[in-house]
Amino acid sequence: MATGWAGDGAVQDQIDATVKDGIARARSRLPSGPGLERCEECDAPIPDARRKAIPGVRLCVACQEAHDREAGFSGYNRRGSKDSQLR
Template identity: 65%
Template sequence: MAGGWARDGAVQDQIDSTVEDGVQEARQRLEQQRGPSLEYCEECEEPIAQARREAVPGVRLCIDCQTAADKRPRNGAGFNRRGSKDSQLR
């Protein structure tokens, strides 16, 4: 049951939309990784280990640079895209 200005099911719609965005972002990252693995890291230009290139098809970063990239914040659903007045009043 929604209250205020929001309609019934608005919260679930927002959750579903956030999950869809996350799935779509993950699929885009997978598509970028297709193709041959690089021998040298795109960022630091250090060699990428053969075992890593075989384990992760399309790898573009060494382990250290990938770890740093994974820690960087991503633009995502950090705000209420629906803009319901209920959430704006809190």
């Protein structure tokens, strides 16, 4: 039960909105279009199964893993919920 100015479903609505935003952000970052047959970084062949599973793939698995490690994850809740500010 929510108290104060918040409605009964306010917390769940915020959680749903955060998840929806995260999914939309992840989908917007996915490559699209025809994939490459060879990795654009190391020129290694990209297997057919990977190209079918990920449309628009441009990197082999090893280069993609290295790229993902470099990108990192901030873990910051940009919605500024009270719980995230207390941690």
